[in-house]
Amino acid sequence: MTRHAYITDLSDTEFLRLAPHLPRPSPLGRPRLHPIREILDATFYVLRTGCQWRLLPHEFPPWSTVYYWFRRWRLDGTWERLNRELRERVRVAAGREPQPSAAILDSQSVKTTSVGGVRGYDGAKKLSGRKRHVLVDVLGLVLRAKVHSAALQDRAAVSLVLTGIDQQIPRLAHLWVDQGYTGTGKDWIERELGWSVAVVKHPPLPRGEWVPHGDVTHPETVWFTWERLPRAKKAFRGVLPRRWAVERTFSWFGQSRRLSKEYERLCQTSESVIYAVMTRLMLRRLARV
Numbered sequence: 001m002t003r004h005a006y007i008t009d010l011s012d013t014e015f016l017r018l019a020p021h022l023p024r025p026s027p028l029g030r031p032r033l034h035p036i037r038e039i040l041d042a043t044f045y046v047l048r049t050g051c052q053w054r055l056l057p058h059e060f061p062p063w064s065t066v067y068y069w070f071r072r073w074r075l076d077g078t079w080e081r082l083n084r085e086l087r088e089r090v091r092v093a094a095g096r097e098p099q100p101s102a103a104i105l106d107s108q109s110v111k112t113t114s115v116g117g118v119r120g121y122d123g124a125k126k127l128s129g130r131k132r133h134v135l136v137d138v139l140g141l142v143l144r145a146k147v148h149s150a151a152l153q154d155r156a157a158v159s160l161v162l163t164g165i166d167q168q169i170p171r172l173a174h175l176w177v178d179q180g181y182t183g184t185g186k187d188w189i190e191r192e193l194g195w196s197v198a199v200v201k202h203p204p205l206p207r208g209e210w211v212p213h214g215d216v217t218h219p220e221t222v223w224f225t226w227e228r229l230p231r232a233k234k235a236f237r238g239v240l241p242r243r244w245a246v247e248r249t250f251s252w253f254g255q256s257r258r259l260s261k262e263y264e265r266l267c268q269t270s271e272s273v274i275y276a277v278m279t280r281l282m283l284r285r286l287a288r289v
Helices: 012-021 036-049 063-075 078-093 155-162 184-193 243-254 267-287
Strands: 102-111 120-122 127-136 142-149 174-177 196-199 208-213 223-228
Touching: 012 036, 012 078, 012 267, 036 063, 036 267, 063 078, 063 267, 078 142, 078 267, 102 155, 102 243, 127 155, 127 243, 127 267, 142 155, 142 267, 155 184, 174 184, 184 196, 243 267
Parallel strands: 102 174, 174 196
Antiparallel strands: 102 127, 120 127, 127 142, 208 223
């Protein structure tokens, strides 16, 4: 069936960049009824628009076929591998080494829906849902994604996110984090991975000031008292160095409606959605090279 192209469809150039990294079809069994490019176009449509699998437009292959391949690639790690291999190509195209030597770690708390699955209450953000923990390089490209209950504090989730990452990316030696990882989180990274950790934060706001009293023309009569300043209103205090890269990554997630909330029952499915979204984003970059 011929159809008009959606803006989520892969262009010819994008598919040529992706094709060498796709799993080879098995020589055994029944041949594929639908081309893998149509399966990918349908998958990226679901991720970008946020529609349910069963509501996939009829001009795409059957929804059960599309979901079968998405689930199969989640189970065998294909989405994570595509993210890794395309990330290395994007980094080389940007004039960098394939593997980074420094990274940024941060989390994003997101509400869940009534679909069920793991969830918890994040007291800091005052929401019930899950946390998306991502490790990104200085370009904002995802090195690793872990989704878990929002009740788990950032410092407590460090081992869950970073265990084994030093073997996958041996060049990593430095990490930028926010104040949520101070204490046990920072200590675990330095002890178990041997990395240096920099906590990036705004300078503290002044809480008070010394106020002079008396006749300032006669210094011997001047005396001072400490007076507390009124509580400052919450306002944007500027972009933090390095931390802005991971915040931009979270904004990339927001452009795909499937990531506007946690719609998935399994945390592993949410992680695969993140890798698939980043795969689509990196293909656009590679197509412009």
